[in-house]
Amino acid sequence: MAVTGMNFTLLLPELILVATGILLVLLDLFTEQKRVLVYAGLAGVLASLLALIPGFGTTASIWADMIQVDSLAGFFKIVFLAVTALALLVSLEYVERRQIQAGEFYALLIFATVGMFLMASSLNLLVIYLGLELVAIASYALVGLLKQDGRSVEASIKYLLVSSATSAVFLFGISLVYGTTGSLALPQIAQALAAGAASQPVLFAGMLFLLAGLAFKVAAFPFHMWAPDTYEGSPTPISAFLITGAEAAGFAALLRVFLVGLPGLADAWTTIFAALSVLTMTYGNVTAISQTKIKRLMAYSAIAQAGYVLVGLAVATGQGTAAMLYYLLVYAFMTVGAFAVIILVANSGAGEEISDFRGLSQRSPFFAWALVIYFLSLIGIPPTAGFFGKLNLFSAAIAADMTWLAVVMVINSVISAPYYFKVIRTMFLEEAAEAEPVRAPASLTWATAITLVVTILLGLVPDQVYSWVRLVAGAL
Amino acid sequence: MSLDLISFIVLGIITLVSGYLVVASANLMHAALFLGLSFVGVAGIYLVLGAEFLAAAQILIYVGAITTLIVFGIMVSNLQDLKAGGRGVWARVVRNLASFRRGLVPLVAAAGFAILMLVIYRQSLWPAEAPPASGSNLATVGRLLFTEYVVPFEIASVILLAAVLGAVALSRRDDQPPAGSTGQAAPAAERKEGR
Numbered sequence: 001m002a003v004t005g006m007n008f009t010l011l012l013p014e015l016i017l018v019a020t021g022i023l024l025v026l027l028d029l030f031t032e033q034k035r036v037l038v039y040a041g042l043a044g045v046l047a048s049l050l051a052l053i054p055g056f057g058t059t060a061s062i063w064a065d066m067i068q069v070d071s072l073a074g075f076f077k078i079v080f081l082a083v084t085a086l087a088l089l090v091s092l093e094y095v096e097r098r099q100i101q102a103g104e105f106y107a108l109l110i111f112a113t114v115g116m117f118l119m120a121s122s123l124n125l126l127v128i129y130l131g132l133e134l135v136a137i138a139s140y141a142l143v144g145l146l147k148q149d150g151r152s153v154e155a156s157i158k159y160l161l162v163s164s165a166t167s168a169v170f171l172f173g174i175s176l177v178y179g180t181t182g183s184l185a186l187p188q189i190a191q192a193l194a195a196g197a198a199s200q201p202v203l204f205a206g207m208l209f210l211l212a213g214l215a216f217k218v219a220a221f222p223f224h225m226w227a228p229d230t231y232e233g234s235p236t237p238i239s240a241f242l243i244t245g246a247e248a249a250g251f252a253a254l255l256r257v258f259l260v261g262l263p264g265l266a267d268a269w270t271t272i273f274a275a276l277s278v279l280t281m282t283y284g285n286v287t288a289i290s291q292t293k294i295k296r297l298m299a300y301s302a303i304a305q306a307g308y309v310l311v312g313l314a315v316a317t318g319q320g321t322a323a324m325l326y327y328l329l330v331y332a333f334m335t336v337g338a339f340a341v342i343i344l345v346a347n348s349g350a351g352e353e354i355s356d357f358r359g360l361s362q363r364s365p366f367f368a369w370a371l372v373i374y375f376l377s378l379i380g381i382p383p384t385a386g387f388f389g390k391l392n393l394f395s396a397a398i399a400a401d402m403t404w405l406a407v408v409m410v411i412n413s414v415i416s417a418p419y420y421f422k423v424i425r426t427m428f429l430e431e432a433a434e435a436e437p438v439r440a441p442a443s444l445t446w447a448t449a450i451t452l453v454v455t456i457l458l459g460l461v462p463d464q465v466y467s468w469v470r471l472v473a474g475a476l
Numbered sequence: 477m478s479l480d481l482i483s484f485i486v487l488g489i490i491t492l493v494s495g496y497l498v499v500a501s502a503n504l505m506h507a508a509l510f511l512g513l514s515f516v517g518v519a520g521i522y523l524v525l526g527a528e529f530l531a532a533a534q535i536l537i538y539v540g541a542i543t544t545l546i547v548f549g550i551m552v553s554n555l556q557d558l559k560a561g562g563r564g565v566w567a568r569v570v571r572n573l574a575s576f577r578r579g580l581v582p583l584v585a586a587a588g589f590a591i592l593m594l595v596i597y598r599q600s601l602w603p604a605e606a607p608p609a610s611g612s613n614l615a616t617v618g619r620l621l622f623t624e625y626v627v628p629f630e631i632a633s634v635i636l637l638a639a640v641l642g643a644v645a646l647s648r649r650d651d652q653p654p655a656g657s658t659g660q661a662a663p664a665a666e667r668k669e670g671r
Contacts, residue, residue, distance in 0.1 A: 025641065202597060202600040
């Protein structure tokens with residue numbers, strides 16, 4: 001008895017990444033030059049990107065329907081690979097300075113990417129769970145790799161405890177759904193729902209558990225308490241990686257599970273997502289105002305941004321999905337870019353307080369202006385990419401007759417402006433204690449330049465990308 | 477009341493009580509042993525449900541390997557908690573139950589959750605599907621594992637690989653000066669690999 005749909009070509013991107021991860025560990029043993037690992041990792045990411053080409057535009061269920069290859073999976077894989085490549089770039093200098101074990105660091109980063117791939121490219125709850133677990137296990141270690149730093153260890157332990165409890169909640173949800181519908185495959189679950197299982201209270205409970213489990217992963221409001229500590233304590237490139245990549249993977253899983261698997265319960269979960277969205281964005285923005293540490297500020301900003309993205313799930317239309325995808329794409333680039341500047345400042349000997357950004361406009365004008373653009377984009381000021389991201393979510397909410405949600409979004413964008421501007425003011429209006437220019441390593445300059453170009457381009461020509469994203473969302 | 481139901485209730489009580497004792501005992505060694513007992517209870521439940529292979533795996537891996545590992549870990553690490561508590565397990569349990577934070581709150585929350593889920597279970601129709609005939613169980617599991625579930629099976633191995641890597645990376649002792657307050661750390665080429 002053979003496996004149906006045994007297809008290695010379409011599985012190649014994942015296989016290449018796993019091979020790259022193993023290769024990095026081995027390579028680490030033979031070289032003292034840890035930069036080689038970054039180049040090897042980047043080569044692996046590029047190879048994986050090229051391996052996506054054969055599957056482009058095709059929709060296929062392979063390996064006994066465990067892996068789904070479609071344009072949504074393709075879209076998310078491109079986002080994950082971009083985030084991983086940028087994370088590798090910004091790590092280069094950081095890992096050397098902090099004396100992090102390079103082999104394990106880069107290999108775990110790659111393995112976490114494999115996990116994200118699986119979360120986005122499966123219609124089977126078991127595989128989605130395993131992908132989630134792969135991301136989580138790799139992240140526990142990555143978060144704690146600054147072993148001499150108590151905050152890093154604390155962040156790792158907190159993340160481990162909360163995340164394993166969350167995984168248990170998610171698994172319990174899966175078991176309830178499996179118990180009532182008799183299947184782990186999302187399309188079959190949807191069929192069972194359509195056939196009348198939707199009225200079952202157990203299924204409703206299972207849906208709630210699935211929702212809570214994934215809401216933890218994207219750090220939505222009542223489930224966010226691990227996020228600020230974890231994002232603050234972990235090595236800065238890992239904060240960037242988790243905030244963008246792991247969160248996008250969480251949203252990919254949410255899209256799959258709820259839009260494909262549980263459309264029969266849409267009346268219930270759209271209301272819940274709308275409430276979560278409002279609470280999350282308001283909480284994130286209000287709490288971010290009083291932060292004095294830049295990484296905590298970014299953590300609360302990440303919570304707020306997750307709230308905006310949840311609007312797309314609350315409206316549950318094709319337009320909403322497209323807006324979510326567009327926002328996640330933009331968000332990945334602008335956030336990793338902002339973290340690149342944070343890493344630059346931290347590497348230059350200053351700390352991670354907002355006051356350490358004083359006079360950055362004189363010490364390094366390029367990076368200071370780059371950070372201004374990222375922040376303008378995060379607030380959503382035209383003509384940056386973030387503006388169009390929010391505009392799409394906004395119009396999706398209005399089109400779905402949820403104008404109040406759109407209004408809350410706008411109010412929140414206004415609330416969010418002061419704390420971003422506080423950093424900008426510190427950079428431009430306050431004098432630095434030492435005025436010597438910051439030495440920028442090539443890797444950080446590249447990462448900043450790439451993210452900057454993408455952030456501006458997505459703002460200048462949003463239509464082409466958005467029409468592609470619409471197509472992707474239509475295929476869900 | 478059928479024999480299955482009685483065994484299920486007894487095993488369930490064993491699992492739950494020892495699970496509670498894992499978190500409630502102050503002596504780490506006791507906690508580890510109670511953890512083993514609760515694994516045995518779960519294995520028993522698997523047997524009642526007709527999943528012999530799963531029960532055997534549970535005993536072999538969780539009771540045989542993981543509990544033993546934890547016990548060894550406690551023995552080789554010089555922990556003060558090991559001595560704490562002494563023998564009065566049951567006295568401590570009674571004291572824990574009486575305390576608000578360690579007894580009342582978790583128990584009320586757990587009981588409330590159990591009742592809520594019971595009400596929900598009662599109101600639902602479960603698909604009346606007979607469990608697969610036992611005996612051929614092992615063959616079925618084996619075949620499924622290498623056909624339909626081959627991808628999840630392989631993903632699990634990648635997860636284990638990542639876990640091993642992470643555990644090694646976190647537990648390896650560095651002979652390096654503390655880098656917490658770093659700023660002007662030595663360039664990478666000069667630094668000594670800590671292994």
